[in-house]
Amino acid sequence: MTSNIVIITEIRQMNSREDICFLINSLFEAGSYGASRYERLTNDSRRRLRQLLEMHCRSIEEAEDLSTRKSEYFSQIYQPRCPRLFKFDADYMLDPAFLKCFKIQKQDDGQIRKVIVNTVMVQAHVEDMGNSLFSLPLISSEFCKDLIDEIKHLQKDNDASKYITGKLNSMNPLTNISIKDIGLSDVIDKFIELFIKPISNLLFSGVFTQLENQHSFVVQYQIGKTVDLALHTDNSDITINICLGEEFEGGEIYFGSLRGENKTANIDNEIKKEYKHKLGRGLIHLGAHLHGARKITSGHRYGLIIWAYSKAVRSSYCPCCRHYNRIRTNTEDIAQCICQPSFQLTTNNKK
Ligand SMILES: O=C(O)CCC(=O)C(=O)O
Ligand SMILES: [Fe+2]
Incomplete structure (x- = not known):
């Protein structure tokens, strides 16, 4: 038995x-x-x-039905404040320093045909923090600002706000907003396919040759609501964590060991690195890397979290x-x- x-x-x-x-x-x-x-x-x-x-x-099934209703609402009824966010445009979305890490070949109509990683520029712009943890410039300040404005616009809209709160990861249930629900999945898919996949392939020495799926959300921290996040690992193969702003103090992200590597009973002894969020800059880390977020002491912090999956690794x-x-x-x-x-x-x- x-x-x-x-x-x-x-x-x-x-x-x-x-x-x-x-x-x-x-x-x-x-x-x-x-x-x-x-x-x-x-x-x-x-x-x-x-x-x-x-x-x-x-x-x-209930969650999936709700997700279908949300997608219908956001694709057919919702009037975005910033329509530009919803169509992938690398020059608008990405930080110029991040763009320098690639050679981009375009078609006659301006669409990207091929992206090749520029190893020398990656070395210049990506900080290797050890233990497969990397910090790098990722998103333009304009895109960050527009995304926050869109979230505020959504939260003010009675119908939209009904749809955008829900349990997305088990840790920060009330304030996360699903990228899929608000119709930004295609943009994130292209970002991963064109840029994150090749750079991850280089940074993780060929382990992530494919990243077929993603689950992404905007996290928010505000005094009186959610202020921090406990130590955890993500249900992802790699995570991209990008600071969108706004004004805030505190909220540092800290890292421990990798899942399974942790040998001591006292988890606090395990904390090995701390990182201070900077607008548009982000971290790429393994989902299996233990991490948490310190309390914010003032302001309102927004982050874009992308959980990317590789079938081969899973x-x-x-x-x-x-x-x-x-x-x-x-x-x-x-x-x-x-x-x-x-x-x-x-x-x-x-x-
Ligand atoms: O707030 C952060 O920067 C980290 C968020 C996070 O780790 C998560 O949502 O899984
Ligand atoms: Fe996390």
Whole structure:
């Protein structure tokens, strides 16, 4: 008999219909002992699991339906304050120093055809803070200002404001605004595809050759509301954290060890680096890097957080404990994991 604790953890990590299918397939697939994981559970465990699965599926479906309604509202009804934000334009969006890190080839109509990283300029403009943590100029001050003005405009609009608050990451539930909901996903997708992917490929020495997906949001910190963020790791493969402004004091971001590297019980001893946000400048770090944000002491802080995903990297770690390649056996498809006797990697990668 296997314990269902592992499966319960997997259920809690489901975020989409795709995740539900992935989990259900893995529950009913014949395992290395012949019987599926589901068949190896007691009747009682199966009953509890079914209830939990149903509840979680319902909440995912409700969240997805709400997300569709939001997208419809923002694409069809909402009148943006700054329409320029919604169409990708590298010269408007990106910091001139960041643009210098690339050779950009354009088509006759001005669209970008190809972007090649300029290694010498990357060395000049990107600060390597160690432990796969990089700081660099990313976004123009004009784009930062327009995005904050758009957020303020959204928050004043009765209909729009109803849609923009919600639980986006489990840590800062009330004040985050989803980039997808407000119709800025295409802009962020292009930014990742054209610029973040090639520069990450260079900075992380070829680990992130592809970044197929993203989940992005604007975070806000304000006295009397959310002022800080506890130490955590992100559900991302790499995170891009950009300071949008406005005026604020405090709010430094601090970093500890990488997930799994942490050996001491006292997490405060682990803090290794601190970074002071600067307008338009950002950090690129591994999602597995422990980090948190210090209290702001005055003002209002906005940040653009991009969680980027790589299918190849995701399929190399256990979806349950999220550690990389715990122990691999020689058997082609099986990786051993402390979470359960065997974690089956399928070719059907998640996300
Ligand atoms: O506020 C920040 O700069 C960090 C935010 C963050 O780490 C997160 O939302 O995951
Ligand atoms: Fe984070």
